Amino acid sequence: xxxxxxxxxxxxxxxxxxxxxxxxxxxxxxxxxxxxxxxxxxxxxxxxxxxxxxxxxxxxxxxxxxxxxxxxxxxxxxxxxxxxxxxxxxxxxxxxxxxxxxxxxxxxxxxxxxxxxxxxxxxxxxxxxxxxxxxxxx
Numbered sequence: 001x002x003x004x005x006x007x008x009x010x011x012x013x014x015x016x017x018x019x020x021x022x023x024x025x026x027x028x029x030x031x032x033x034x035x036x037x038x039x040x041x042x043x044x045x046x047x048x049x050x051x052x053x054x055x056x057x058x059x060x061x062x063x064x065x066x067x068x069x070x071x072x073x074x075x076x077x078x079x080x081x082x083x084x085x086x087x088x089x090x091x092x093x094x095x096x097x098x099x100x101x102x103x104x105x106x107x108x109x110x111x112x113x114x115x116x117x118x119x120x121x122x123x124x125x126x127x128x129x130x131x132x133x134x135x136x137x138x
Contacts, residue, residue: 001035001068002066002069002092003065003066003092003093004065004067004093005091006062006065007061007062007063007090008022008026008061008079008088008089009048009058009085009086010022010058010059010061010086011053011055011059011085011086012045012056014059014084016042016059018084019042020042022084023040023061025078026061026078026079027040027063029071029075030063030065030067033070033074034068035067035071036066036067037063037064037066038065039096040063041061041100043062044059044060045058045059046058046059046060052087053086058086062103064096064097075090076088
């Protein structure tokens with residue numbers, strides 16, 4: 001069967017339990033029609049690049065799907081009807097990514113990196129503002 005990645009964005013005012021219910025509903029649609037959900041990842045509440053339907057943030061969820069094309073068409077049809085979903089995208093892939101997706105690895109990488117202002121570097125002596133005007137003739 002063909003492999004797909006289905007990502008949807010849910011409204012920002014939904015509770016996490018409601019977002020999980022949307023993911024379970026999508027899984028049920030796929031499994032009832034003869035497909036299989038290999039992996040489900042919730043990426044959390046993230047900022048959008050631009051406002052969509054008065055939302056500045058959205059809950060991101062990704063499903064790795066192993067299903068025939070009619071099943072994916074039915075999933076997209078049901079997703080379009082749901083007013084809690086503000087955007088979705090389904091792409092066909094050659095193989096599913098093993099382990100966590102790039103979005104999940106990105107969060108781990110950001111946690112491991114030292115934050116700005118941790119004091120891990122020497123900035124040298126601090127200059128006063130009056131020092132900037134010291135050489136100015138005018």
